[in-house]
Structure formats: structure tokens, C-alpha cells
Amino acid sequence: MLRLSKLTDYATVILSFMARDKIQVHAAIEIAAVTGIALPTVSKILKSLVNANVLISTRGAKGGYILARKPQQITVATIISALEGPIALTECSISRQGCEQASGCDIGGNWSLINKTIHNALESVTLADLIRPVVVSEEVLVPVSSIYR
Amino acid sequence: MLRLSKLTDYATVILSFMARDKIQVHAAIEIAAVTGIALPTVSKILKSLVNANVLISTRGAKGGYILARKPQQITVATIISALEGPIALTECSISRQGCEQASGCDIGGNWSLINKTIHNALESVTLADLIRPVVVSEEVLVPVSSIYR
DNA sequence: ATTAAATAGGACTAGAATAGTCCTGAATTA
DNA sequence: TAATTCAGGACTATTCTAGTCCTATTTAAT
Known part of the structure; x- marks a missing residue:
């Protein structure tokens, strides 16, 4: 199902809370306490986000975490890669090494186009968009086909 | 890393071979034999593709598999969902039940927009595109941001 | 200085998911 | 009737994920 890990899901919940809160x-x-996610798990996620420069941490009493940038400048792509590493659908999109599909596979290049497309889609949505009230317009279409035709 | 399963990857290799071959x-x-993937694994994948109406099978001697449609009519989205089920990034995009992120989560609607975007991207690329020789144009951009702004 | 509050980093465990295999049955051709 | 080939499902082993926990370090307050 083209899955995103639970931790990444949690991360968006946490970041949404932080972005919304004054x-x-x-x-x-x-x-x-606010999100209902267990403390050790929250800590783990926050650490990853600090490493990815999404959050800034302060130690000691009165310490904690703050957003490193404005919500408009934090993309969904950044959040995902903070927790899951590089965004790519297939192994060989990250590195060609170890791909031993000797004869059959000539489609690497095309996968990488698809990957770029998806990465770009995720890059264009920010934390600010996520916390915005949804106004659904059903017929939004993004013609990726133009890449090929 | 927003991962696609190995089996799905294999499936594209298999289908590419079938589409290319006369x-x-x-x-x-x-x-x-051609792809270098072990037989039991190939069988498993082919069965899934038959169930998803991507392939048609014939039993008995001289039996085998053929594409159910033209390569232009088989989308990457179809291939992925044949092997992994519905394309969605988060659980709650499939069903809201069981999402107990009581207080924190108000972003379901926005995720579903992102999901639609990605689904649409995958829907617009076909098997025919995958077997086409790649001509990379680096600056392809898909403005998903327009969904929000 | 000392104590309490808070993060950093990493090791560790249990459970779930994935990849891969195998077996039995059914259909088709020769 | 025998050989070939797919169908369906059970099964196993390995990998990955989620989640926990421990120790060290930093900072603020008293």
C-alpha cells in the first residue's frame, strides 16, 4: 500500500501541534501528554527531527523543542525523509549497487522519473498546508503524463 | 523511505519483459529464467497480477500468461495496488476507524489530498512508459502546491 | 555547589510484515 | 493417460518496525 511508517505519521501530528500552538x-x-503518544516514542521522533534540522532542541530545565523554521518552510518531503531516509520507491533509485536483476531490468531510469515526480509532490506541500483547514476540491489533477508524452 | 515492496519491483520487471517481448x-x-527471479516467487507475483486483471492465465500444457490489456492501458498505480493493496500513505486514508489520535490529529483531510495527488501521479504513468527508453529532462516540475494556494 | 529538569545517544526487545518456499489440486494438450 | 502448467493456500525464516529503557550530558534554579 505504499506505506508511510507510523512514526512518520506521528511526526506530522506532533509537528502540527507545535505549529498550531502559540x-x-x-x-x-x-x-x-497532548498527542497521546507514549513518551519514549515521542522522544525518539523528536530526536530524528532535530537531526534533520526540522526542530531545535534546548537541554536542561526549561528546555524543550521548537520549530527550526516557519511552518511554510517545512515540507512534507523533509518530514518523511527525516524519519525514513531518502524518499524513493525502489532500492535502485537510491543506489544502483546490489541490483542484480541482470537481464530483466532496464527501467531504472523511468523509476527515477516517477520518484522525482513524487518527491516533488511531497516537496510542494508544507507543514503550514497540513494545519490549514481543508477545503476539498475533488477535481484537482496533476498531469504527470506530460513527462513522457 | 516511502518504500515499495520488492515484489512490486519484481512485478514491473516481469511486466516490462512481457510487454517488450513479441x-x-x-x-x-x-x-x-529470463528475469533471474526464483520460480516460486515469480508464480506468486503472476497470480496476484491475474487477480488484479492485469494478466490472463491459461492452464495446462502450452499454457501461460499474457497481458490482459495493452501496455498503454496498464498503469503503475494498478500494478502497485495489485501487489500491495490500496495506495495510501497513512492508515487513516484507507479507513478512519482505529485512528485513536484523539486530540492531536486534524490533518486527515490534508493527507487524503496528498494521497490523491500521488495516486494520480502513479495513475498517469503506464507500462508503455516504463519500457520506453528514457529521455531525461531534469526540470520537470509538478506544482502540487496549487492545490493549497 | 547541588539538585532537578530535560535532551542525546544508543542498545535492546517483541511483534509484525515481507519474502520466499512448498504442496496439493485442477485444467488443458498431446 | 501422461505431461504440463496454473490455482490456491499453508508455511517458514528473515527482516523491519515500533516501542522501551538506560546512561550521559547540559542547563536552570536554589
Whole structure:
């Protein structure tokens, strides 16, 4: 099902809370309480987000986490890759090494186009968009086919 | 890394071979030999593709598999969902039940927009595109941001 | 200084999902 | 009737994910 890990899902929930809330600094334990996610898990996620420069941490009493950038500048692609590594659908899109599909596989290049497309889609949606109230317009279409034809 | 399963990857390799080859009917054992994928695994994949109406099978001696439609009419989205079920990034995009992120999660609607976008991207690329020689144009951009702004 | 609050980093475990195999049955051709 | 080939499902082993926990480090307050 082209799955995103649970942790990434949690991350968007956590970041949405942080972006919505007026208060700047949030301790891990506070975030755990608000979101209902267990503290150790929250900590783990927050650490990953710090490493990806999405959050800035402060240690010690009164410490905690704040957004490193404005919500408009934090993309969904960034969030995903913070928790799951590079966004790619297939192994060989990341590195060609180890792909031993000797004879059959000539489609690497095409996969990488699809990957770029999806990456770009995720890159164009930000945290600010995620916390925006949804106004659904059903007929939004993105013609990726133009890449090929 | 927003991963696609290995089996799905194999499926594209198998289908690419079948689409490229002039001969219509291919037995599982033959496909295994050409692609270098183990026979039981190939069989498993082919069965899934038959169930998804991507392939048609014929039993008995001289039996085998053929494409159910023209390569132009088989989308990447179809191939992926044949092997992995519905394309969605998060659980709650498939069903809202069981999402107990009581307080924190107000972003379901927005995720579903992203899902639609990606689904649409995958829907617009066909098997025919996959077997086409790649002509890379680096600056292809798909403005999903227009969905929100 | 000392204590309490908070993150950093990494090791570890249990459970779930995936990949892969195998077996038995059914259909078709020669 | 025998050989070939797919159908369906059970099964196993390995990998991955989610989640927990421990120790060290940093900072603020008293």
C-alpha cells in the first residue's frame, strides 16, 4: 500500500501541534501528554527531527523543542525523509549497487522519473498546508503524463 | 523511505519483459529464467497480477500468461495496488476507524489530498512508459502546491 | 555547589510484515 | 493417460518496525 511508517505519521501530528500552538518551546513530556503518544516514542521522533534540522532542541530545565523554521518552510518531503531516509520507491533509485536483476531490468531510469515526480509532490506541500483547514476540491489533477508524452 | 515492496519491483520487471517481448504467452518458468527471479516467487507475483486483471492465465500444457490489456492501458498505480493493496500513505486514508489520535490529529483531510495527488501521479504513468527508453529532462516540475494556494 | 529538569545517544526487545518456499489440486494438450 | 502448467493456500525464516529503557550530558534554579 505504499506505506508511510507510523512514526512518520506521528511526526506530522506532533509537528502540527507545535505549529498550531502559540507557545514556542515544548518539552517532550508535554507533547506526549497532548498527542497521546507514549513518551519514549515521542522522544525518539523528536530526536530524528532535530537531526534533520526540522526542530531545535534546548537541554536542561526549561528546555524543550521548537520549530527550526516557519511552518511554510517545512515540507512534507523533509518530514518523511527525516524519519525514513531518502524518499524513493525502489532500492535502485537510491543506489544502483546490489541490483542484480541482470537481464530483466532496464527501467531504472523511468523509476527515477516517477520518484522525482513524487518527491516533488511531497516537496510542494508544507507543514503550514497540513494545519490549514481543508477545503476539498475533488477535481484537482496533476498531469504527470506530460513527462513522457 | 516511502518504500515499495520488492515484489512490486519484481512485478514491473516481469511486466516490462512481457510487454517488450513479441511472443504472447509466457510460462512462469520461462519468465523466471529470463528475469533471474526464483520460480516460486515469480508464480506468486503472476497470480496476484491475474487477480488484479492485469494478466490472463491459461492452464495446462502450452499454457501461460499474457497481458490482459495493452501496455498503454496498464498503469503503475494498478500494478502497485495489485501487489500491495490500496495506495495510501497513512492508515487513516484507507479507513478512519482505529485512528485513536484523539486530540492531536486534524490533518486527515490534508493527507487524503496528498494521497490523491500521488495516486494520480502513479495513475498517469503506464507500462508503455516504463519500457520506453528514457529521455531525461531534469526540470520537470509538478506544482502540487496549487492545490493549497 | 547541588539538585532537578530535560535532551542525546544508543542498545535492546517483541511483534509484525515481507519474502520466499512448498504442496496439493485442477485444467488443458498431446 | 501422461505431461504440463496454473490455482490456491499453508508455511517458514528473515527482516523491519515500533516501542522501551538506560546512561550521559547540559542547563536552570536554589
